[in-house]
Amino acid sequence: MNKLIILATSLLLLSACSNQPAVVKKYYRLSSLDNSQLSLSPEKRPSVVITRPKGMSILAGRPMVATVEDGALVQLNHHYWLESPTLLVQQILSQWAEQHWQQIKTHVAFDKPIERLDSEILAFEKDGNQAKVSLHFILTAADGHIILDQTLSRQLTISGEGYAGFVHSINNAVNQILTDLSEAINNLS
Secondary structure, three states: OHHHHHHHHHHHHHHHOOOOOOOOOEEEOOOOOOHHHOOOOOOOEEEEEEOOOEEOHHHHOOEEEEEOOOOOEEEEEEEEEOOOHHHHHHHHHHHHHOOOEEEEEOOOOOOOOOEEEEEEEEEEEEEOOEEEEEEEEEEEOOOOOEEEEEEEEEEEEOOOOHHHHHHHHHHHHHHHHHHHHHHHHHHHO
16 A cells, blocks of 8 residues: 555656746846937036836836737746846946036935936837837936936837847947937037
8 A cells, every 4th residue: 555655646747847948047237328329418417317117017127028919018937037127227327428518417406406317217128120219317406406317219120039139139239229319418518
């Protein structure tokens, strides 16, 4: 009887375990900007605070997201950003800001007279074979009035294979948006 119970338990354990290998989670990051492509400011502004971008929870989280047929966003199961997109975009913005401001900060008290660049992630997703990025920027002067309020978007065809190609296209889209933002900042002077 004991042998029968042990045999039945062993068979149940073996049948419960599947032969499929564990799915490996893949993590991706954005690469830093190529500063040679950016148009430099003729004269750098004094200082700026780059706040962490706002984003819907599904866009601000670590999983990559994709648009489905009905226009809804879904989280991908095994493809993640190394950091949340809000943190990745803040890091890229901080690197980009070095071309336009003498001093870049990420935190400062609200009562300090300093320019602020606030941003919001409106789209950061895969839609079929398209990489969609849409970012809203608000640049506030030290005295509190808005000097720039602009939404910049890019939708690029994914070049390359799989999600590595998606990341490459998202990175290119962000770089193109920042090139446009550079031109807008330069036109303020």
